[in-house]
Amino acid sequence: MTLHPVVADVTARIEARSAATRSAYLARLGEAAQRGPARTAHGCANLAHGLAACGADEKLLLKAAERRNIAIVSAYNDMLSAHQPLERYPQLLKRAVKDAGGIAQFAGGVPAMCDGITQGRAGMELSLFSRDVVAMATAVALAHDMFDGALLLGVCDKIVPGLLIGALSFGRLPAVLVPAGPMPSGLPNREKSRIRQLHAEGKIGKPELLEAELQSYHSPGTCTFYGTANTNQMVVEAMGLHLPGASFVNPGTPLREALTRAAGRRVVELDHGIGEIVDERAVVNGLVALLATGGSTNHTMHLVAIAAAAGIALTWDDFAELSPVVPQLATVYPNGAADINHFHAAGGVQFLVGELLDHGLMHADVRTVAGEGLERYREAPALVDGELVWSRVGQASSDESVLRPVRAPFAPDGGIRVLDGTLGRAVIKVSTVAPELRVIEAPARVFDHQSEFLAAFEAGGLDGDFVAVVRHQGPRANGMPELHKLTPALGVLIDRGHRVALVTDGRMSGASGKVPAAIHCTPEAAGGGPLAYLRDGDLVRVDADAGTLDVLADLGGREPAGPAVDATLGTGRELFGAFRHLVGRADDGASVFAPAFEPVAA
Known part of the structure; x- marks a missing residue:
């Protein structure tokens, strides 16, 4: 072919x-x-250290590089x-x-x-x-x-x-x-998701939620x-x-x-x-x-x-x-x-x-x-x-509700798209987002930590259409955590008829669902990216169809906002300070190693 x-x-x-x-x-x-075999160049003491715990036959064979x-x-x-x-x-x-x-x-x-x-x-x-x-x-x-x-x-x-x-x-x-x-296979994943959302709405308690999770991960x-x-x-x-x-x-x-x-x-x-x-x-x-x-x-x-x-x-x-x-x-x-x-x-x-x-x-x-x-x-x-x-294997899928041929795909294009615009560059997974939610234009609600968003949700302060901006979650800020605890709450808001989206310099990964989420936004807020200049009420447009991510407001003349919560100390996080200092951008792999764009001397 x-x-x-x-x-x-x-x-x-x-x-x-x-x-x-x-x-x-x-x-x-x-x-x-x-x-050649590296061990053949070892000094005798070096090689002896490497063979000390081997059996007699293994020592003989490794010593001779056979x-x-x-x-x-x-x-x-x-x-x-x-x-x-x-x-x-x-x-x-x-x-x-x-x-x-x-x-x-x-x-x-x-x-x-x-x-x-x-x-x-x-x-x-x-x-x-x-x-x-x-x-x-x-x-x-x-x-x-x-x-x-x-x-x-x-x-x-x-x-x-x-x-x-x-x-x-x-x-x-x-x-x-x-x-x-x-x-x-355990509890069907959609049933697990349904129960999580019921818990987020306060309709079931922790024991029922835990039982569902134990049936899923079993x-x-x-x-x-x-x-x-x-x-x-x-x-x-x-x-x-x-x-x-x-x-x-x-x-x-x-x-x-x-x-x-x-x-x-x-x-x-x-x-x-x-x-x-x-x-x-x-x-x-x-x-x-x-x-x-x-x-x-x-x-x-x-x-x-x-x-x-x-x-x-x-x-x-x-x-x-x-x-x-x-x-x-x-x-x-x-x-x-x-x-x-x-x-x-x-x-x-x-x-x-x-x-x-x-x-x-x-x-x-x-x-x-x-x-x-x-x-x-x-x-x-x-x-x-x-x-x-x-x-x-055979030439036909045995279940086209799960796996289809190219002639009859679930969608004509891939499930991951790249967004570019005045808010920077991000990725969005659209394979499970309803077509009518792939373009969201709404005022920003800005949070500097996921706990702030969850507190606002639990207090009933997140009605209406909005774009949740959760910033200072990039690799330089706090190591770029996944933010899945936001998913049930955002799902509840969508089910109530609100048009909502998420924009973040953090991650959501493969478990992200029906919520349109522009993630890995770079440059991140901690690196002086546009997210640091957003304020509540700024109009934000997430357009997965056109591949754009924009703020429809003038950010000029503003001072960048710092994180409201110090999330870099305790529970081992202080040991990774050097990583946060050295880490590259999300679109460069969010790595502390030299990227391929800079040749490393042989």
Whole structure:
């Protein structure tokens, strides 16, 4: 299939924009690869430290550099449902690697925090920065120069991007991401949302709300809605970094264990590094998968930061140019009633990739951890007589209420759009916003913290049409927390017939629903952006159809407003002061690392 001209043009522009930085990155990989297995250059004392805990046979083989040594880097902890299944993975992987002729060592653990637990709490202000901490922790684990490949174990929001960024700094190493899969379906997500809104209205109490939440989040595995965690899995599989079909197999099943073992065997066989797989075409494939599924808006930052780690300069303009030509093929809550298990059962990633390939919307000629070409990702795994086999999925979705072909999409364009205007630049997820709410022009109600908004709502002071502006929530201010505690209240106001929207330099991520929300607004208020000059009553226009974000008032002559609440001290937040000082803009990936636009010396 001929590549769609817009996909081809966007890829070509990314390649041209990235020519110097990508070349410098690949040159560094080449220099590292020429040195061979790093441990062969270790001094005797260095190597002895690295082998001290190994068995006698492993010591003999590693000492002679006769076998590949694979690093296992894991985000396991047993508090988070998505990561609890990873407890058994290291032993499974060590056996699988040994069966394939290699040796594996557990190289290090990385932190994994849950935005669901920290939502509305002080810990949420560490959430985005935890991505860069995970990247640095991954680099620390790999920095011992003992390894010839890596298995990266993680699932959720900031963990997978962090693992990728860290591994790309050792891009000469082959690496496979190893997921854990979603928990089985529980309380339907729309019922959960309904109960949350009833609680926000004061119609039910906390015990009823807690019971509903416990029925939703009920067992080991990833949450089943299409938030950042499941978007991670979708995007990295589309980039060829999982084994085909690995993303959405439930934990604790024979197929999940077989896929985990297969990842261990495969990394021993790979002869090209992760830095070669993650090229401009792979990044575009991930971006197209994000748009085609109405995935998490967090990836407007994560994909930019991941690309930068591979020397690739991805921009929000690339998102904006691709979105009009990529149809929305999936509806998974909050975009629809289905959860990720329903999506998987309808044909999942394999059907989606096949449709996008057949219509020229993805690059087929890429390297992946499964081999050359993306065609392998049309194949789904299964156990046949105890053996893991892959076969091509059917040409039709088994449930077109969840997953559709390109000829009959849910929407003709992608679910994420970029807004530009006098209030700066922002992104908005429109895949679940009613068409009549995609343009909101109303007076601003300005808040400097989400608690101020919630207090005004509870006091009954938010009637009428308005645009809620929640500022000083950007990365430089307080680490850019997600603001989902606002969603039930805003939903109540919409149901009462009010035309409301949210504008913020904070985040809402993949769980944002029916509320039109212009998020990641940059330049942020703490950086002197226009949000700092807004006042109550200023007329604001959020136009998702035209792609604009404007204030219809003269902001000249005003002094910028500072935050009303100091949200940078206590609960570990003071430890991240350097991050808030160094962090880049949201459209540059909101990272503390150097962006791809500035070549780093080899």
